[in-house]
Amino acid sequence: MKFSKVCTVFDAMEVTSSRLALADLLAKLFEETDKNEIKKLVYLCQGVVLPPHSGIDLGMGEKYAEQAISIASGAKVEEVEKLYRKTGDLGDAAEQLLAKRTQTSLSQNELTIAKVYNNFYKIATISGQGSQETKIKLLAELLVNSNGSESKTIIRFVTGKLRLGIAEPTILDALSVMKTGTKELRVALDRAYNLTADLGLIAELFYTKGLTGIETIAPTPFNPIRPALAERLPDAAAIVEKLGQCSVEAKYDGFRLQCHKQGNKVTIYSRKQEPMTHMFPDLVKAITEQINAKSIIFEGEAIAFDEDTQSFLPFQTTITRKRKHNVKQKAKEIPLVLFAFELLYANGVDYTQKPFLERRKALQDLLKPGKIIQLSKTITIDKAGQLQEFFDECVANGLEGIIAKDQNAPYVAGSRKFAWIKLKRSYQGNLADTIDAVVIGFYRGKGKRTEFGFGGLLTAIYDDENQVFKTIAKVGTGFTEEQLQWFNDTLSHISVKEKPRNVDSLIEPDIWVTPRLVVTLTADELTKSPTHTCARKESEGLALRFPRLTQIREDKNAIDATTEREVIELFKMSIKQKLYGADTN
Numbered sequence: 001m002k003f004s005k006v007c008t009v010f011d012a013m014e015v016t017s018s019r020l021a022l023a024d025l026l027a028k029l030f031e032e033t034d035k036n037e038i039k040k041l042v043y044l045c046q047g048v049v050l051p052p053h054s055g056i057d058l059g060m061g062e063k064y065a066e067q068a069i070s071i072a073s074g075a076k077v078e079e080v081e082k083l084y085r086k087t088g089d090l091g092d093a094a095e096q097l098l099a100k101r102t103q104t105s106l107s108q109n110e111l112t113i114a115k116v117y118n119n120f121y122k123i124a125t126i127s128g129q130g131s132q133e134t135k136i137k138l139l140a141e142l143l144v145n146s147n148g149s150e151s152k153t154i155i156r157f158v159t160g161k162l163r164l165g166i167a168e169p170t171i172l173d174a175l176s177v178m179k180t181g182t183k184e185l186r187v188a189l190d191r192a193y194n195l196t197a198d199l200g201l202i203a204e205l206f207y208t209k210g211l212t213g214i215e216t217i218a219p220t221p222f223n224p225i226r227p228a229l230a231e232r233l234p235d236a237a238a239i240v241e242k243l244g245q246c247s248v249e250a251k252y253d254g255f256r257l258q259c260h261k262q263g264n265k266v267t268i269y270s271r272k273q274e275p276m277t278h279m280f281p282d283l284v285k286a287i288t289e290q291i292n293a294k295s296i297i298f299e300g301e302a303i304a305f306d307e308d309t310q311s312f313l314p315f316q317t318t319i320t321r322k323r324k325h326n327v328k329q330k331a332k333e334i335p336l337v338l339f340a341f342e343l344l345y346a347n348g349v350d351y352t353q354k355p356f357l358e359r360r361k362a363l364q365d366l367l368k369p370g371k372i373i374q375l376s377k378t379i380t381i382d383k384a385g386q387l388q389e390f391f392d393e394c395v396a397n398g399l400e401g402i403i404a405k406d407q408n409a410p411y412v413a414g415s416r417k418f419a420w421i422k423l424k425r426s427y428q429g430n431l432a433d434t435i436d437a438v439v440i441g442f443y444r445g446k447g448k449r450t451e452f453g454f455g456g457l458l459t460a461i462y463d464d465e466n467q468v469f470k471t472i473a474k475v476g477t478g479f480t481e482e483q484l485q486w487f488n489d490t491l492s493h494i495s496v497k498e499k500p501r502n503v504d505s506l507i508e509p510d511i512w513v514t515p516r517l518v519v520t521l522t523a524d525e526l527t528k529s530p531t532h533t534c535a536r537k538e539s540e541g542l543a544l545r546f547p548r549l550t551q552i553r554e555d556k557n558a559i560d561a562t563t564e565r566e567v568i569e570l571f572k573m574s575i576k577q578k579l580y581g582a583d584t585n
């Protein structure tokens with residue numbers, strides 16, 4: 001397929017806001033590709049060259065992209081920079097400069113999906129001496145051969161600033177519409193996506209083999225599975241009312257890891273399905289020593305543990321283990337314990353379909369005793385008082401709270417169902433839970449903060465039904481100097497000229513950013529607000545009162561943020577708490 005066709009559809013998507021219309025546009029484009037291109041096309045729509053678990057990131061610096069534009073257009077780099085400053089978008093600047101070329105090269109070749117994808121792939125994967133020059137050449141080659149809006153799309157893609165206004169669910173909608181004209185196959189497609197976390201792979205299977213193709217997908221080592229998520233309920237009584245007899249586990253405040261092993265090969269994935277194996281040589285060793293299975297996929301929470309005092313360390317300490325350098329030294333300084341809590345697959349058997357108690361029993365049988373991998377602490381209860389007692393004990397041991405688990409439920413990959421219900425310690429006067437919000441914009445600094453160019457965040461929660469981000473808080477406190485600097489650097493890489501298309505906001509920050517970065521916020525309470533769009537009804541929405549930053553959550557994707565529905569539930573819970581004084585302390 002010609003790349004110009006893709007760009008025409010991308011341009012149309014940029015000015016379309018209805019989710020249905022976006023899915024229709026994509027579905028038509030998918031119909032017109034062939035079986036060798038569909039995978040590449042789906043990755044292009046996602047702005048990636050391979051799924052996150054490949055560990056391959058295109059991310060080309062703007063400076064290099066400017067050099068490629070200069071080579072292709074004949075304009076000086078300073079001219080490119082000047083026009084970039086003027087337009088606020090390097091893609092637009094490229095399109096204008098390339099349109100001004102006085103003479104097109106005689107040997108110009110029309111771009112195809114395959115050619116564009118291949119160059120992107122090489123840009124993402126080559127490394128070593130001289131690789132920057134090669135990357136610039138590969139990009140310049142595409143630009144020389146581009147026409148019309150192709151150059152804009154190419155530049156936005158390599159700099160991570162595509163603006164299609166869609167997330168994975170719209171691509172899944174489009175795949176279903178492509179085959180049936182409706183969204184009726186979404187359930188089957190969602191299942192396949194949740195088990196592989198690879199939209200390109202399932203699009204190809206679906207395109208070539210239809211429904212049967214994706215129905216045969218089963219958990220496979222080294223294909224990370226999207227994580228099951230926990231619901232909330234206000235107190236122990238509500239949990240027991242919902243689940244009856246259930247398992248209750250300690251909730252460890254570390255980071256979630258999904259461990260895959262086949263033979264001697266071990267890969268550890270983050271919650272976002274990124275490979276992190278190199279960061280945890282201690283855990284890799286423990287997996288080879290303590291797991292008694294040829295092949296396995298299991299999950300656990302890794303948390304820093306102080307042997308001397310036999311106590312858990314705070315998240316801020318645990319997180320320092322996520323690093324690229326000095327890994328071995330840090331592993332010695334801050335040893336981790338991996339509390340295994342889920343078995344998803346072992347020795348060819350798919351455990352995701354089996355009830356929780358069976359999964360847990362099998363996990364116990366496959367784990368040899370040892371210091372580094374331990375089973376999460378669990379008890380069976382059927383009374384609220386027992387749950388409360390266990391909760392108090394966990395909190396007294398410095399843990400976050402508990403997760404109650406439905407003993408008969410399967411593993412619900414990628415979704416939030418009442419199979420898991422969390423209850424966290426609540427601080428006096430604070431919300432019963434933190435909010436994971438997505439940064440959608442930021443403010444320039446005032447006073448001391450001017451030197452960092454950063455003064456605060458505009459944040460949003462996720463309306464997963466309509467796939468838009470709705471504002472919930474402006475956050476100006478809780479930042480360390482290091483974080484101010486970090487936000488400034490990180491956010492300027494994802495800044496965009498206009499309000500992103502999947503953002504619903506009445507507030508205008510100084511600078512908009514692509515919704516990508518998740519932060520955990522705590523606040524005094526949820527209040528009604530005339531300016532925020534979260535849960536907005538009759539000109540009033542919900543907002544966080546006195547929001548403060550508690551963590552930067554690089555381990556979460558934007559669509560894993562707290563949803564609008566959850567915020568509404570939290571608001572209802574807080575009203576109930578005020579009325580009846582329910583207390584989880």
Ligand code: AMP
Nearest residue numbers: 230249250251252255256301341376403
């Ligand atoms: P939250 O991030 O607050 O929604 O809580 C869910 C998270 O708690 C999971 O994603 C895990 O990272 C973490 N967690 C800690 N301990 C457990 C456990 N025993 N079972 C399941 N998840 C746990």
